[in-house]
């Protein structure tokens with residue numbers, strides 16, 4: 001159990017014994033100033049209000065029931081009824097020693113593991129992946145890693161956009177290129193160029209446009225030749241996507257792809273089930289679900305079209321089919337969708353409809369993990385200088401290039417291959433961290449200089465903090481087994497502050513698993529690195545004047561800190577280096 005939940009449970013028990021109803025939580029939090037102790041129980045005031053009691057008296061009665069002998073060295077009431085707890089130093093040292101032996105740094109496996117489906121990345125494959133796919137791809141992958149670390153079963157789903165009328169045109173283009181002797185990999189080498197050519201032919205050549213339209217019909221009716229060309233197109237596109245995933249160090253593989261086309265055979269049943277339940281009704285030829293719970297301010301229900309007037313199905317229908325599949329076949333107990341915030345209404349409509357249709361058990365969580373847009377310095381969505389969309393692969397190459405230049409300028413004598421390794425870790429790390437460290441739901445401005453800075457809440461700063469600690473540990477020349485035999489001594493305020501933040505790791509990871517807000521983990525790693533720096537300034541480790549007990553304990557604190565930074569960055573999908 002984490003320190004915070006351990007103390008929270010103690011506080012809750014004391015409150016119950018003091019006659020406070022369960023509806024009043026203890027509100028136990030870390031204190032933000034050392035003079036308020038290490039933790040505070042802030043729940044007495046709200047409880048007093050409810051019970052019409054004097055809050056300080058109630059706090060006193062909670063304290064009487066607190067079973068914290070040997071755990072806290074000081075408990076006092078402050079202000080209107082805060083209860084300040086100061087942990088016994090030896091007890092805290094013992095808690096750390098225990099945490100130190102845990103491979104997962106105090107994180108316990110989930111008691112009731114979920115089967116979590118994570119729908120992420122999910123590009124439309126008619127085009128090359130661009131900067132707009134970055135957020136969903138790396139935020140989703142962070143949750144994959146965190147939830148697996150917490151012991152949940154995670155199923156990745158790359159819900160790619162691989163179906164739709166644009167494929168008629170793309171197949172016609174591919175057919176022409178193959179006929180003129182170009183092979184598929186070559187013709188599709190640059191999807192943007194390919195798409196543009198197809199579009200020009202479609203707009204300028206009426207017979208091409210006719211063929212494109214015929215292809216749509218043929219494709220939908222299962223024509224073998226069309227399907228074969230379509231598959232070629234998808235294969236090549238997904239190879240491009242996979243190159244980006246590999247560059248990014250994202251854990252998606254081709255096995256995780258289940259695109260829109262995978263649900264084609266379910267669409268008829270989705271609509272007919274909705275009709276049978278009178279949820280879908282005809283309106284101007286289309287099948288619509290009228291959703292009262294999403295009514296606008298005039299009271300008009302939200303209209304969710306599940307089948308077009310001509311009989312065609314939509315993005316909406318496919319998402320409904322995907323939910324059914326995830327519940328029935330994948331046995332999901334929780335589904336997280338990493339999708340642009342601009343699709344919020346769509347997601348609400350999908351969730352509401354699936355629930356009304358009874359396809360989703362009451363207890364199951366469907367969470368739209370919405371994210372904002374990456375902006376350019378001009379405050380508009382990020383584009384190249386010439387106004388084109390930024391290709392993801394170009395962006396990642398530029399990151400590595402820039403990181404390499406930076407490393408070389410700081411360290412001109414490094415060998416080229418070493419520069420390359422560092423540039424890879426720092427450049428990709430910087431791009432990912434810049435994204436993960438921003439509040440997910442907000443937009444943010446893409447800025448090379450700030451993400452590659454070695455100061456502030458950035459990947460290079462954390463990677464550097466990690467290598468610094470590793471170099472201290474190397475210089476100390478202690479082995480793992482020696483370290484394991486040393487004991488913790490928590491005397492100095494900076495040691496205490498570092499020790500306390502170490503105990504928070506488990507809480508932070510759990511919270512990220514619940515709320516899917518990776519910036520909370522980034523903020524934590526920045527905090528622990530900062531506290532380590534202050535600790536290292538005021539508590540020397542390797543100086544001759546330091547007693548051996550202090551040195552041993554400080555080496556242990558350093559090692560534990562570096563394990564946490566390493567693990568934290570790994571969960572963010574960011575590499576650490578032993579030297580940089």
Ligand code: ARG
Pocket residue numbers: 119122123124159160161319322337338339
């Ligand atoms: N392909 C869609 C797009 O690029 C995103 C799909 C997200 N996932 C989903 N289940 N709707 O906008």
